[in-house]
Amino acid sequence: MPPSAAVSPSLDIENLMVTVAEGSGRRITILDVPALSVAPGERLGIAGPSGAGKTTLLHVLAGLLPGSGRLAWGAVELSALPEVARDRWRRDNVGFVFQDFALVPELSVLANILLPISFDHWRVPAHLRARAIELATEMALPETSRRALLLSRGEQQRVAVARALLCCPRLILADEPTASLDADSGAAVIDLLIGGARKTGATLIAVSHDARFLARLDRVVHMEQGGLITASTNDDGERP
Amino acid sequence: MNPWPIILADLRSLRWIAWAVPLVVAIAVAIGIAVSAQDQALRTASARAADDFDLVIGAPGSQTQLVLTTVYLQPDAIGLADGALLNRLANDKRVAAAAPIAFGDVVHGYPVVGTTTSFVSRWGRLQPAEGRTFAAENEAVIGASVALQLGATVTPSHGMAHHGSLGAEDTEEYAHRHEEAQYRIVGRLPRQNSPWDWAILVPIESVWEIHGLGNGHAVDEAPLGPPFDAKTVPGVPAILVKPKSVADAYVLRGEYRKNGTMALFPAEVLVAIYQTLGDVKLAMVVVSGFNNALVLVATVALLLTMVGLRQRRYAVLRALGAPRRYVLLAVWLGTAGLLTAGCVLGLGLSLLASWVAGSVIEARTGLHLAVTLGWSELAFFALIILCGSGMALIPALFVYRRPVSPNLRSSA
Numbered sequence: 001m002p003p004s005a006a007v008s009p010s011l012d013i014e015n016l017m018v019t020v021a022e023g024s025g026r027r028i029t030i031l032d033v034p035a036l037s038v039a040p041g042e043r044l045g046i047a048g049p050s051g052a053g054k055t056t057l058l059h060v061l062a063g064l065l066p067g068s069g070r071l072a073w074g075a076v077e078l079s080a081l082p083e084v085a086r087d088r089w090r091r092d093n094v095g096f097v098f099q100d101f102a103l104v105p106e107l108s109v110l111a112n113i114l115l116p117i118s119f120d121h122w123r124v125p126a127h128l129r130a131r132a133i134e135l136a137t138e139m140a141l142p143e144t145s146r147r148a149l150l151l152s153r154g155e156q157q158r159v160a161v162a163r164a165l166l167c168c169p170r171l172i173l174a175d176e177p178t179a180s181l182d183a184d185s186g187a188a189v190i191d192l193l194i195g196g197a198r199k200t201g202a203t204l205i206a207v208s209h210d211a212r213f214l215a216r217l218d219r220v221v222h223m224e225q226g227g228l229i230t231a232s233t234n235d236d237g238e239r240p
Numbered sequence: 241m242n243p244w245p246i247i248l249a250d251l252r253s254l255r256w257i258a259w260a261v262p263l264v265v266a267i268a269v270a271i272g273i274a275v276s277a278q279d280q281a282l283r284t285a286s287a288r289a290a291d292d293f294d295l296v297i298g299a300p301g302s303q304t305q306l307v308l309t310t311v312y313l314q315p316d317a318i319g320l321a322d323g324a325l326l327n328r329l330a331n332d333k334r335v336a337a338a339a340p341i342a343f344g345d346v347v348h349g350y351p352v353v354g355t356t357t358s359f360v361s362r363w364g365r366l367q368p369a370e371g372r373t374f375a376a377e378n379e380a381v382i383g384a385s386v387a388l389q390l391g392a393t394v395t396p397s398h399g400m401a402h403h404g405s406l407g408a409e410d411t412e413e414y415a416h417r418h419e420e421a422q423y424r425i426v427g428r429l430p431r432q433n434s435p436w437d438w439a440i441l442v443p444i445e446s447v448w449e450i451h452g453l454g455n456g457h458a459v460d461e462a463p464l465g466p467p468f469d470a471k472t473v474p475g476v477p478a479i480l481v482k483p484k485s486v487a488d489a490y491v492l493r494g495e496y497r498k499n500g501t502m503a504l505f506p507a508e509v510l511v512a513i514y515q516t517l518g519d520v521k522l523a524m525v526v527v528s529g530f531n532n533a534l535v536l537v538a539t540v541a542l543l544l545t546m547v548g549l550r551q552r553r554y555a556v557l558r559a560l561g562a563p564r565r566y567v568l569l570a571v572w573l574g575t576a577g578l579l580t581a582g583c584v585l586g587l588g589l590s591l592l593a594s595w596v597a598g599s600v601i602e603a604r605t606g607l608h609l610a611v612t613l614g615w616s617e618l619a620f621f622a623l624i625i626l627c628g629s630g631m632a633l634i635p636a637l638f639v640y641r642r643p644v645s646p647n648l649r650s651s652a
Contacts, residue, residue, distance in 0.1 A: 055649065064559055065645040084563065091561030098648075102556040104245075106252035111245055118242040119562045163560070 008170040008203045009074025011038040011061065016069035016079075018056060018226075031056045031067060031226045043197060043204040045214040048223035054207040057223065058173050061205060063090050073171070091119055095164030095202070097193065099176035101156040103163075105149035109141050112148050113162045128166065135162040139192060154185025161189060165196045172197050174206040178213055190216060243570035246557065250574045254546060258578065261539050265582025268535040269624055270589035272528035273617045277594050279521045280616075281609040282601070283514055286312075289434035289607060290506040292362045295481040295489055297321060297329075300502045307509040310341060310478045312605060313351050313435040320475030321501055323456065327470045329481060334488035337363050338466075340476040342447045346399035346413060347423070349406040350386050352440045354447030355480075356465040360429070363482050371427030377446040377455070377464070380423035383439045384431035385606070392425050394440070396450065406438065421450045435606030448474050532624055536579065540631045543575050547635040554639050555647035564640050572636035579628030587613075587621055 018031035031053045038044050046054045059065040063078055063086035071079040073093070078086060103112045113132040117124050124132075136144050139158040141151075148159060157177065164172060174193060178186035190213050197204040206213065214220050215234060222229045251258045290311045298306045299319030308314040329338040339359035345352040357373050360366075360381055371390050373381050382388055387406075397409075397416040423442055431437055443464045445455040453474040455462070481503075483489035489505070496503035554567045591611065598609035613621075 056645070059645045059648065062559060064648070087558070087561060087563045090559075094561065096559050098556065098559075102552075102559075104249045104553065106249040107245060115245060115557075116560050116562075118245050119557075119560070119566055120241065122242045 008040040008201060009076075010040050011171070011203065011205075012070070012072045013037070014070040016060060016067050016071060018060060018065060018067035029226060031060065033057065033069075033228055036221065036228060038203055038205060041197075041201050041203055042219065043194065043217040044206070045217040045220035046205065046207045046223060047209065047214055047220050048229075051225075052223040053226040054223050055175055056226070058175055058205065058207055061171075062094055062096065062173055063087075091116065092167075093170045095167070095169035095172045097157075097160050097164045097172070097174040097177045099179045101153070101160045101180070103148040103156055103159055106147065108145050108147055109136060109151070109159050110144035112159050113144075113166055115163060116166060132162070132166055135165060138162075152185075154181055154188065157181060157185065157189050158192060161192045161196065165200070168200045168202070170200075170202050172202050172204045172206075174204070174208070176207055176209065178208065178210045186210060187212065241563075241566055241569070243566055243573060246553075246567075246570040247574045247577070250550065250570070251578075253550070257542070257546065261542070261578045262582035262585055265535055265539060265579055265628070266585035266589050268528075268532045269583050269586025269621070270593055272525065272532055272620060272624075273587060273590035273613070274593040274597070275521065275524045275528055276617050276620065277590060277611050277613055278597055278609070279517060280614055281594065281598060281611045282517070282607070285433065285607045285609050286513075287507070287510060289432075289436075290510060292359075292365070293480055293506045295483055295492055295503060295505060297325065297479040297481060297496045297501055297503045298477060299475075300500065303502065303504050303509050304513070306478060306502065306504065307506045309343065310480070311435075311506050312607070313343070313353070313439060314605075315343065315351065318477050320477060321479060323468065323473030323475050324470045325479060325496075325501065326466060326468050326473060326476070329479065330466045332492075334484055334492055335481055336484045337482040339480050340444050341478050341480060342444050342476055344398065345396035345418065345447065345450070347394045347396050347440050348388070348409050349413070350382075350388075350438050350440050352380075352396050352423075352442055352447070353436075354442050354444035356444060358465065359480055360441050366429060366432075368427035369430040371425075373427055374441070374443055375426075375464070377443050377449065378421075378423055379426045380440050380442045381427040381429060382425055382441070383429055383437040385437040386428075386440060388425055388440075390425050390428060393422050394425065395419065395422050396442075418450045421446065433608035433610075437608075438606045444476070533627075536624075536628055536631055539579065539582075540575070540634055543578070543632075544635040544638060547571055547575075547639055551639065551642060551647045554642070555644045558644040559648055568636045568640040571639050572632050575632035575635055576629040579632060580625050583621060583625045583628065586624075590617075 013033050013036040016031065016033040017029060019027040019029050021027050046057060048054050056065065060067050060071065069079065076089065078089065081089065104115065110132055113135060114124050117128055133144060139162050141155060141158055148156060177189055177193060181189060193204065194216055208214055217234060219233050293311050296306060296310055299321045301319050305316055305318055309316055309318055326338065326340055329335050337358050339356045342354040343351060360373050368381060388394065395417050397413045398418065399413055399416055445464060449455050454472050456468040456473040458469040458472065481492060483492055493503045493505065557567055594611035598611050602608055
């Protein structure tokens, strides 16, 4: 079944700040973003050195880490939602890809792709099962009954991408999706992520150190010490 | 919401622990249930075995030993009551029936019990399942479990203190044969699920004669059974009395507790034994309870550690959109499932253990223990499941409360 292309709302941040308590009880700021807007369907890269706050920003955008300030997804004020509503929003709108794939190794390829469906359904609807199989085929994962444990790293990340794309999310968040892969596997995952986002019209926000990946995104913001330093637009980025 | 994929994945990741945990819990639960069920079965079987022994009269001595020897046929040397009592009791208007019993000989390891036809038929309640009851001094009736054929002829051996193996005549038994005596088996009694199923019942006159004590009658050719000759009747280890009424039973018991005799209701001795058994059972139940509690705590601690090692998995689920209650349910059901599986397995193991223990006790005593699970055992079973399910909430709540973002970063 072909995925339906949905229009993604814009993502807007104003005066976003995250603080954590140190051992002494003093609070320190780990993220401070005065303003950031991500246009509908935009592919945004987040770059910067380790400890700059890239993953923290991604977690805030996913509604996993509450902070002060404003975070809006179109008309939805995410920063004002209670946790249960944020979980529901994430389930309905977000696809997540992790550096280390974060599969359940004891489950099969198909069960891993379908895992998010179990959060809402007792039985997997037939159309979603068909889409999972279709995605597995697209991702060159023919053996859907194979345990994830037995896959190569490249295959595991492709399963993770299929899992993220299953429900046609309007926002795809990727945290160093190519960092654990060799060059060829990384290139394949980049293609799949960008292709998947393009096909569904989803907004893609990726934390990455991979220059090849960043070069294919529309815009890259650089972070340092919890704040945005610069933003650069890729003229040769792959526009939708 | 369907947490089963994660529950199954978690169980698979536990590997051998997923088998070891239910097994350990099962053993702990089985001990607790088996102790209780076995105790109940023992009480029921021992009380049933004493049903036909309303009042026992013997020589002064240990009441417990008199009961063990007469009701449960546990061999021991006990004093002899005056045989003249048999005639007094036979003529007592308060007595419906009285029968002597005498022990001391064995055939193929089975105890030979001398008595009268009145008690062979258990005061008229029993008819032989095969053949007939004895009608001559050289005839015998066997219990249901005696492995001898009707029509077979056997020779008794003197073997009061000897415990031969049942069904076989060993060299010691052979060496103590009463060669001049033989019994022909003429009947088999129906099963009574008591030690008497192993007994060979013969006329008491034959027992006296084999031991050179005459036949208890004034003439040699007297018919079997009462009345006996008060002047010549030998002493007997015990006289079983069936009183006409409960009141008569109490009066007879009081009357025969003096002047060189001892009278007792087996039930009163059993109550004292049960009291002791009850104290032992209580101690064992308490120890078993602590044992169960310790096993549950240790198991939950182990599973808590395992869950702690999988924190990142649950954080990933949350990042993928799983609500907190999804991970709570997955962890709780997984942990509670393991503990419940252990309890159910323990219930089966307890029945198996009780059956094995019952078989051993039956082989040693002849008491048939019908082990069944009563309300107390089922309540104990339900309580353990309830406690286990409650304790399974500990790792579930631990995961439920964990923040997502820090755990996503962890490498666990």
